[in-house]
Amino acid sequence: MTGVGTLLRSHLRRDRWMLLWWVAGTVLLYWSQAVGTRATYTTDAELAEAARALVDNPALVAMTGPARALDTIGGQVAWQAGAFGIIVLALMNMFLLGRHLQAEEESGRDELVRSAAVSRTAPIVAAALLVVAADVVTGVLVVVALVGYGLPVAGSVVLAVGLVGSALVLGAAALVAMQLTTSVRSAYGITGAVVAAAYVLRAVGDVGDGTLSWFSPIGWAQAMWPYSGDRWWPAVLFVPAVAGLTSLALVLLHRRDVGSGLWAARPGPATGRLGAWSLTWRLQRGSVLGWSLGTFLMGLAYGSLGDSVGEVVGDGELARDVLGVNGRDVVDGFHATSLAMIALLACGFSVSSALRLRGDEDGGHVELLLSTTLTRRTWWLAHVLVTAAGTAVAVVAGGLGLGVGFALTTGEGSAVGRLGLDATTHVPAAWALAGLALVLHGWLPRATVLAWAGVAGCTVVLFFGALLDLPSRVTHLSPFEALARVPAESWSAGPFAAVLAATLLLGAAGLVGTTRRDLG
Amino acid sequence: MTPVVDVASLHKSFGRVRALDGLDLQVGPGEVHGFLGPNGAGKSTTIRVLLGLLRHDAGTVRLFGEDPWRHAAALHRRLAYVPGDVSLWPTLSGGETIDLLGRLRGGLDPARRDALVERFELDPTKKGRTYSKGNRQKVALVAALAADVDLLVLDEPTSGLDPLMEAVFTDCVDELKEAGRSVLLSSHILAEVERLCGRVTIIRAGRTAESGTLAELRHLTRTAVSAETERAPEGLEGATGVHDLVVEGQRVRFQVDTDHLGSVLELLGRAGIRTLTSQPPTLEELFLRHYGDHVEDAS
Ligand SMILES: Nc1ncnc2c1ncn2[C@@H]1O[C@H](COP(=O)(O)OP(=O)(O)OP(=O)(O)O)[C@@H](O)[C@H]1O
Ligand SMILES: [Mg+2]
Secondary structure (H helix, E strand, C coil): CCCHHHHHHHHHHHHHHHHHHHHHHHHHHHHHHHHHHHHHCCCHHHHHHHHHHHCCCHHHHHHCCCCCCCCCHHHHHHHHHHHHHHHHHHHHHHHHHHHHHHHHHHHCHHHHHHHCCCCCCHHHHHHHHHHHHHHHHHHHHHHHHHHHHCCCHHHHHHHHHHHHHHHHHHHHHHHHHHHHCCCHHHHHHHHHHHHHHHHHHHHHHHHCCCCHHHHCHHHHHHCCCCCCCCCCHHHHHHHHHHHHHHHHHHHHHHHCCCCCCCCCCCCCCCCCCCCHHHHHHHHHHHHHHHHHHHHHHHHHHHHCCCCHHHHHCCCCHHHHHHHCCCCCCHHHHHHHHHHHHHHHHHHHHHHHHHCHHHHHHHCCHHHHHCCCCCCHHHHHHHHHHHHHHHHHHHHHHHHHHHHHHHHHHHCCCCHHHHHHHHHHCCHHHHHHHHHHHHHHHHHCHHHCCHHHHHHHHHHHHHHHCCCCCCCHHHHCCCHHHHCCCCCCCCCCHHHHHHHHHHHHHHHHHHHHHHHHCCCC | CCCCEEEEEEEEEECCEEEEEEEEEEECCCCEEEEECCCCCCHHHHHHHHCCCCCCCEEEEEECCECCCCCHHHHHCCEEEECCCCCCCCCCEHHHHHHHHHHHCCCCCHHHHHHHHHHCCCCCCCEHHHCCHHHHHHHHHHHHHCCCCCEEEEECCCCCCCHHHHHHHHHHHHHHHHCCCEEEEECCCHHHHHHHCCEEEEEECCEEEEEEEHHHHHHCCEEEEEEEECCCCCCCCCCCCEEEEEEECCEEEEEEEHHHHHHHHHHHHHCCEEEEEEECCCHHHHHHHHHCCCCCCCC
């Protein structure tokens, strides 16, 4: 274990700002739900009234979690922030581990560290300790913030323990993913898929009979019933899950060579026929496929809820706000929200794909490519075309999944084509965020991470905009709000064209910036 | 004839870092030009400006007589580049990478490519991720050498190559020279520069310190002389070109600027030379003079 202390100290120094943002963001998420709920429903009577409308609303339950004690502020906080808090913290864990383990290994810096007096397991132990420390601190601060706000201590502790336990399970899964893959990108891909699966499993479980929720660590946290029963026993599940996954990661670590994944790379062809355009497709086809599979499965899960969505929904005002139902079919409202969520998920692809331009620079590929007759414009266009097409494919795959799930449950075969087509109307939202990434790449290449802040902002607006009663001049910045909520609303050309035009403008500005600045 | 590369008083800053501060560089047609300088002197930055990847702040840059920033892609038809730090695509095989770069350069001769793959003993079926440093370098070298171009821009091309492969590389450059191609070769390996380059440019802190043929540069350096004379020599103290003089009775040791070797030997001759050894400057000394922090004024 030599070197763990030194490594941990150096991690803390390097990450202090990053940690501050993640931890503060997570704590703020919980605290703002408490404040926001109280601001929206100023009296207990109003809250009770709203709760009646929310209870047993499958669309909201699928988005957030089982609806319990919604007539209390605590219950609202646990319901609205629970699943998202876990996802945010799980992503933090993933990035911390990726940054200190795999990215180091890829760059070869890891060899430098290993050649010093450091044991084989020291890097993994130091990174794991960092994650545990960051999670525990977050949990403690969540308790402090919520108790400080005036919520019951026991419930707050239960909520925080669920948050930390669940995030650690997903972090341990990320640790395993990092032993399986050679690139940090694929490790993030696998971990992202695990987190998404955990979210969707509990969504389907929560709306259905609850069985599937027990296959998800997010489900375990929510089964602890914070502020509405405070059950401790589901927390026991975290222990074997974390221990099991961590041991698996360690076993894999000892079986593989540093710098390589578990499977040896296979030899490739001795000659090739790649050009500028086929190159970008070749490099991205795996992630187009992966993301499309992800959106398809998410759509499938939500679609499989079928008509049950419409049967139980209340007719409360808030439910109408959230679902955007104007006397039309509640199922359509649910599908419109699902398609928007699918498009939001597809931003994971569209933004990371657009930022591969930056990756080409950081990785030194641009130097090699642009020393040939390839122009900057063609290089850029080849990337952006794959981004645009891949995004469309991922969103439509989600729509088809939704249709297939719905058709399998209800027998309405025509839903597949209909929802697949409806999905196309949500594509420009995901394109717009890629456009933001492109303009950042062109003009502020050191600040391209801000594109992810755009995605985060759209997420907040989509999930909490109505619940928190955010002002419309804020929510309308999100392309997801600007577009018509197909199929709940009929498609309208105006907003569609506006979002498309904004995207093209952003993209064009990005191209201009890219052709004018230093590259590399 | 227009020079292939013509850079005059080039300036380039990255924020507050001054990478290039009045750099001059000329490479004529058919010339193998050595480009030398300590780490961080600005060699790679100059090359990136020449390739049109970076935009320069001031000065003039001409590649084949044209502006590389405005006509990058068209000019690149006539050159091939090997970066100092070759990073391949992890999932592409070496062969795929070579062919990709070849096509992007406007096509490559498969026979020549195969011959080079053979000469460099490269396994083209390995994936980019699994190549060793030297083999990554070979992939980029084969791709560049297989191209039918007028100019090769090589940024430390042999870093990581074993001595056998270095010899292969040297042969390849000789062949290019015979074929009348121009080469800009940035390198830290002095033996390689001495063996291959007709002219060299030495830069320091973003500025050209010295430029010329090796013979010309040698001329600017000092020869170490030690001698035993019949009488104590007179007039050595303070003679132009004499440095680090040590007199021990009839024995003297000193350094002399190669320019003034003749006149100083005359002085020694008057004292009656008994024994005399002189050591011409090695190339290392030549460079170290420019590399070190305590450089005395060259002029
Ligand atoms: N993109 C950049 N941003 C900031 N500074 C840079 C950048 N690129 C180069 N520099 C700085 O410019 C200077 C020149 O660097 P350059 O890479 O050209 O040196 P070099 O002569 O190639 O050195 P070496 O022999 O180590 O390869 C260095 O001080 C370097 O830190
Ligand atoms: Mg360099």
